[in-house]
Amino acid sequence: MDDIYKEYEGKIPEGIIADVQSSLPDKVSKAQLKSIMQKVLEEYEKSRIEAGEAVGLISAQSVGEPGTQMTLNTFHFAGVSEFNVTVGLPRIIEILDGRQNISTPMMEIYLKEPYSKGKDIKQIAESIKQTEFRDFIKEITLEITEGKLDVKLDLEKVKRVDLSEAKLLKIFEKSVKGFTFKQNGDMITLKSKGKSENVNELYKLKEKLKSLYVSGIKGITQVLPVKREDEYVIMTAGSNLKEVFKLDYVDTVRTTTNDIHEIQAVLGIEASRQAVINEVNKVIEEQGLNIDIRHIMLIADIMSFSGKVRGITRYGVVSDKSSVLARASFETPIKHIMEAAFVGEIDKLTSVVENVMINQVIPVGTGLPELRSTIKK
């Protein structure tokens, strides 16, 4: 039996051979297996793209056309305001452009048992969320005449988080070096140590205090525990995959983010290729559209084959095109032509765009085969 499988190795992908192996009934004769494998090979060959098919352009058209039907709205999460997600065409553009800073980074944090069943879910969620000092301030007043800053704390709020009042004050005190620190109940008074009562400095301090990091994971601004089937998942606004993976109650296998560059930094290029596919597919499904996944896979391959994610822009994959004319026809033609001229680039006219420009037969489809004959002398 194995020798038959061996025979087809290299002709059929391993995955398909494994599929055949696992789905075969127990009693199969050698002859039967042979004919099955032959049939599989035929089907496999049949389903392959033919030489000369313009796959890239077909992918572009297949993604581009449904793109015109997409809605442009951002979508709001139920319940929590300021928790919105970029969807539709803007999101697709964002992914395919390979933007470094996406407009609405988000995470889906899966948890290990027993937390995934709802144990301490509220506390866990709150502890992930980045808290800033402003969350604990009731009022902050700048007394210009006396050169002091009065900070009124909201002690009620301090109690709610997994954080002691003393710890909070310690963080606070550390950050106000150079100022006298006086506490009186919930009122804290700050005064400049230096003789010069610099109002400007106090104002800067006031702004700095507001965004003083206290606890949680940096970058995560909102958390929302949701029940998905029979387990709890924490959705977040803001993303920090590296720090979240360090938490011991997090299921690192399934936890993910929508920031492709972050995935690349933490998990590598293969993961980010898959992330591109998943993210694009998510948008397409949300919009109720139907695009064959192979088109998206091709785009993801193009974006990631160099080892790092690059967008489909003139700085990204387009800059790789070997043809000067093709690059010039995309965007900023003069720049491309001048740069090519400086180094004396040669355009070999091997691709579609440049051949259309000079009105020659394009090397695609019927333009691919050539007729050759030897002339007898």
Added chain:
Amino acid sequence: MAEIFLNGKFIGTVADPGKLVDSFVEERRKGKLHYSISIYHDKTLDEVQIESSRGRAIRPLIVIKEGKPMLTDRHIEQVEKGELTFFDLVKQGVIEYLDAMEEEEALVAFDENDLTPEHTHMEILPLAIVGLCTSLVPFGNFNQSTRLNAGSKNQKQSLGLYAANYLVRMDMDVNVLHTPQLPLVKTIMHDSSHYENHPSGQNVVLAILSFDGYNMEDAILLNKASIERGYARSTYFRPVVTEELRYSGGLIDEVSVPDKDVKGFKSEKDYRLLEGDGIIFPEAVIAEGDVVIGKTSPPRFLSSLDEYNLTSSARRESSMTIKHGEKGVVDFVLLTENSEGNKLIQVRLRDQRIPETGDKFTSRHGQKGVVGLIVETADMPYSASGIVPDIIFNPHGIPSRMTMSHLIEMLAGKTGALSGRYIDGTPFEAEDHNNLRKELASLGFREDGTETFYNGRTGEMFKAQIYVGDMYYLKLKHMVANKVHARARGPIQLLTRQPTEGRAKEGGLRLGEMEKDTFVSHGAALLLKERFDADRTIVPFCEQCGLVAVYDEYKKKSYCPICGDNCSVSNVELAYAFKLLLDELKSLGIYPKLKLKDKY
């Protein structure tokens, strides 16, 4: 503490903004402040906005106090008698103008039945909710709002009598409808805007029916006999204008029949309609290529000497001719002088437009469509009483668009035509269509407006009852005669050698970037190449330096201007536009070298 802004600029603060707004409005109602100044307290931002800037839309409303309108029967009586004017009522604080911001805080009642003590204002007339054009849609309140918008937009494009003095005007691209009519189903806006002085449509008998598929996708069918009786005929006017321009050096354009030795002389035939003064005579029948105004201009460049010596022969032909695809009759010739003192010649052309396949028509309900077929009267379906509809409208246009007013107008129009009166279809205040149904029944017709119809070709009775009625139909200014265009071969541009663009220049139809992509994705490489062969050229190239070589016609030999005679020159087939690109690169100081090698 609320901040106060005057026309968007901060001017101060106020402790009690509510009181400020109240007293402000009170003063305005007394007439102490101008009625167009608006005030608004934004409670969420705690800001008071006072606006007096121009360009705001303001609209009048009746002021309501304690659930009672300030406008009394006494006021109306006085206005009717002419003792008071509308603006007297504004000055008395009976009527108030609100802008969009102030309206935000107002609670406006639709009519007196809706009034509650909370209301602050009331509509003068429910119709005042919509604008002038929308008020012209009968039974418009039965419609979806987008259809109302479409309906009023279409009315603006309809042909009619746009100005009573059109015969002495020189308007660009205008149409006048022959025998326009007043609609059978009117709104009060038709009366108050004196629609009878400038009607823009005709009443037709409309049947809602499919017919052989020629009225699919919103198309309509026209009865040929209706057209022959003169339905929807119109005249299209277009002026041809030119002036005798003065140039530096005392040179001037000259309107005259050009001499044969003028540069660019067309042919004797093209000038045949010109009279001695070089201008065409009225009522001349003209077609494409004919000269309307003969004109010559001085030479463009005066630098070379020989042109100085032969001044007369060097003049250029610059006559005004009829453009590609146009025809007509010369209607009117006007000779005058423009503001610079130059002689100005205007020739107005006229062309009768008989409805044809492709002309655009619409009802007043946003139900526009083009003529799909002009049906022989003998083939038209007819009713039991022998009525043959003028237009057949496709029933599929109704359900998705939900233009109920279209259906009601048909019923109302039918009742009006049969009873010999105009029907009031003013939105919100129209005659009750239930009463119209009863009236129709009393006139001997089926009350739902349907009738038994027969197939015009076979004489068979249709199994379904057909909805027929009278309707006001408009011919829109988009006529195929101004738009049809096709080209196989034709003029090309001088610079790129590609086909010209646009109908007027008999241009080609552009196969653009995305259209090109469809050929590529089908793999139709050779077809694509053929399609782009319009500017194909064969250019000799020097194999040594890779630049364009020269073919010497006398010596029957190619040579390279750089490398001389001793280099091999090959002919290369390429797009002329690409050769142009290479030339432009050279002008940038870039050396575009072609490295040639045999293809096979």
